[in-house]
Amino acid sequence: MSTYSIKDLEQLSGIKAHTLRIWEQRYNLLSPKRTDTNIRYYDDADLKLILNVALLNDNGFKISKIASMDEREIREEVMKLTERSLTHDDQIHALTLCMIEMDEERFDKILSSNILKLGFEQTMLNIIYPFMSKIGVLWQTGAINPAQEHFISNLVRQKLIVAIDGQLTNGGGKKFLLFLPEGELHEIAILFATYLIKSKGHKVIYLGQSTPNDDLLAVYKLHQPEYLMTVVTTSPSAEYVQEYINALAERFKDAKILISGYQVIGQDLKLPSNVEQLNYIRDVKDLLEEIERIPQEK
Structure with missing residues (x-):
């Protein structure tokens, strides 16, 4: 299991660390753990929750409403949203979740859906390439682990090779x-x-x-x-x-x-x-x- 600092959560979700701390205090949205030396950290479950919260919040859900929902309800709303949304940032959020969960089936579904809607080149330019650039930097800084980066890279690589063979x-x-x-x-x-x-x-x-x-x-x-x-x-x-x-x-x-x-x-x-x-x-x-x-x- 990976561990994350609040700065890692900020980089991955786009939500400022200050805002995350307010949500912790006001809505008990997160429960940070502590090391033996009393340093706060977060785990994969916390990261997945914050990625989902960020996606819903960016699409008009009030934080008070999100805080009242259980894990199943949040996930269902996120699934609905990513299936109908064409916003590039929403799709990148959804792919980040697939990376954290190592959900190959969901990743492939999101990618295939975008290719059908936008075409392969535009999907790569506007969604996959910005996403890969983002996780490349996160991997360099240690915010994600090599296994997560390799998992996604290999899936994207497979898609690219198929597309290249068709040219x-x-x-x-x-x-x-x-x-x-x-x-x-x-x-x-x-x-x-x-x-x-x-x-x-x-x-x-x-x-x-x-x-x-x-x-x-x-x-x-x-x-x-x-x-x-x-x-x-x-x-x-x-x-x-x-x-x-x-x-x-x-x-x-x-x-x-x-x-x-x-x-x-x-x-x-x-x-x-x-x-x-x-x-x-x-x-x-x-x-x-x-x-x-x-x-x-x-």
Whole structure:
């Protein structure tokens, strides 16, 4: 069982810690436990309750009304709400609950429903990708455990692979070589980038997780792609990212290198002329649209 601080509850639910404490005192909504050293903490049941409360409160339920409902009534209202609501934040809340409960059936139902309503690309851009970015940060800060992050990542990965397999290219367009640095395993971003790139008719050479440098160079020499793309979430660590970027730029001088990830965005990096930083997945779409505006070489 995981334990959470009140700051963790705030990050996961979006409800300010000050508000949570008021709800504790006024409505007995939460009953924090204490460690042997008298430090307050919360468990999975508390987190699930607060996520449900946040969802209902955001949709017009008064906190006094929610506090009077039992666990079954709260869950029933949440289920009704997430099945009829198209609000992106509501869907992200619902997916966060699925992650905490490790409820694969419910997760798949929510995802499939949104894909039917919005289409795969819009579901990824507006719901899944913001959700994955959120839990990626929470995993980095220890607010959720690795098992929860892996559970969700694998479910999303399965959906992406199926969607990628459904994209056919006609052999035209540009060549993109997508890979993760050695030791890097978080591939959701480059899988979605693969989907976007292939959907625009470009060719993707996908090397995936933890690509050795020698293998990367060998594939590059064989295919001569115009673009290389990578995402740095955990490896290399922040103090080595600049060195890694410089080495890529020097090794692949004739390619445009696209780089993103937790260890890149918001860092004070000096990018070589052939390296471009992508801050959001939408930047990939913007890049592809820019390529489309440039007449393809015969």
